[in-house]
Amino acid sequence: MSVYSNSLITPDHFSTLVELLIYRAKNQSEQKAYTFLRSTETEAASLTYGELHVQAQAIAASLQALNLGGERALLLYQPGLDFIAAFFGCLYAGVIAVPAYPPRRNQKLSRLQAIAKDAQAKIVLTSKSILDNLQTSSNQEDLEISGLHWLATDELSNDLAQAWQLQELTGDTLAFLQYTSGSTGTPKGVMITHGNLLHNERMIEKAFGHTNKTIVVGWLPVFHDMGLIGNVLQPLYIGVPCILMSPVDFLQKPIRWLQAISHYKATTSGGPNFAYDLCIRKVTPEQLATLDLSSWEVAFTGAEPVRAETLEQFASTFAPCGFRKEAFYPCYGMAETTLIVSGGEKTALPITCKVEKAALEQNRIVKEHKAQGDTQTIVGCGQSPSDQKVIIVDPQSLTMCASEQVGEIWVAGPSVAQGYWNQPEQTEKSFHAYLADTDISDSATSIPFFRTGDLEDV
Secondary structure, eight states, rough: OOOOTTSSGGGGGSSHHHHHHHHHHSSSSSSSSEEETTTTTEEEEEEHHHHHHHHHHHHHHHHHTTTOOEEHHHHHHOHHHHHHHHHHHHHHTEOOOOOOOEOOOTTOHHHHHHHHHHHHOOOEEHHHHHHHHHHHHHGGGGGGGGGEEEEEGGSSSSGGGGOOOOOOOOTTSSSEEEEEOOTTSOOOEEEEEHHHHHHHHHHHHHHHHHOOOOOEEEOOOSSSSSIIIIOOOIIHHHTTOOEEEEHHHHHHHHHHHHHHHHHTTTTEEOOOHHHHHHHHHHOHHHHHTTOTTTTTTEEEEESSEEEEEEHHHHHHGGGGGGGOOGGEEEEEGGGSSSSSEEEEOSSSSSOOOOOOOOOHHHOOOOBBBGGOEEEEEEEOOBBBBSEEEEEEEETTTOSBBTBBBBBEEESSSSOOOOOOOOOOOOOOHHHHBBTTOOOOOTTTTTBBEEEEEEEEEE
């Protein structure tokens, strides 16, 4: 029986990511789940589903021995596969994972301290190399912040896996806290449950048209929602290979990203708008001649405004390599909605519209044929699935906007997070918004929305 034969048995009936990985480990134990590339474009490490399961069990057993169920664990890792094992180790132990940016040598740890304090973390999971660097740096005293216990997971023996005890988890169990600064600069921990994750992964699978032939390549930071949920968890969700590389390796030589897509015949990969701009500027004609991008079906772009000029330039630059403009997939999302909110139609050209600049600045949409002055091209980010509700609201009157009017995006549905950790007032303000004409006493018709703070037009 092929290792792929069970990979697309629908994961809908799983209520947690733990159940899903156990299933993958049982049915696709020898299948390579994750591969990490060195800066030399060679494979540095890989994990099968079976190996990931055992490593997660060993880490979880260590956490269980410390009686940390329900507590928060700060995850500090350099790019690689150790983070993935630690993340699932937390889930296996019923510990709430808190991904964070790993500190550089002699770097101030003020943001980490703020996150650790806000999350009330009890332990830091990291690698031996990071721990050694911190112990020999000027930040040594910071190792004692908040009375945290530090554990280098890459030094744990897999024999510990035998001591792991399966936890009672549900879809409502918190899986991790995704910290975001937002506009205030103060870290806020978005509470993401297993149910949030599984619903959003299902949305991504359907929106991207993923199948058992999907191959994912990614360079995005795994402590960021797009990297973790889009690049790491989506391949696990559908049971397909994932090839990862360091964000720094991409930034230093953008060609590495495209070479990985070409070499592994990847079907899905993407990043913010700047990543495509970087490729346009840095890839040489000689390098272009070595690429085959014809396998690339979904070139998602989000996390920052999508520029029509970038899409045009990238498509024309890399057309000789087999890239098709129809592969572009502009999408919209954020940590508070787990990740994706909306996206276009796979294989369709991105939808663009020329509008009057001055009117747009006044939150109005005046299309090109009616424009009185300069115009700019805006890119559509598709639509949301039927089981999620997205509305455009006047932020002053709290009523729905008319057609061609700019307003605030409000979202309701199973992917919307549970709120901000330990911030009940901000949670109430942002996650429990109602239209002005809503009868809140009528639970059958009153739906609370998340206010994104982002402006968009109908």
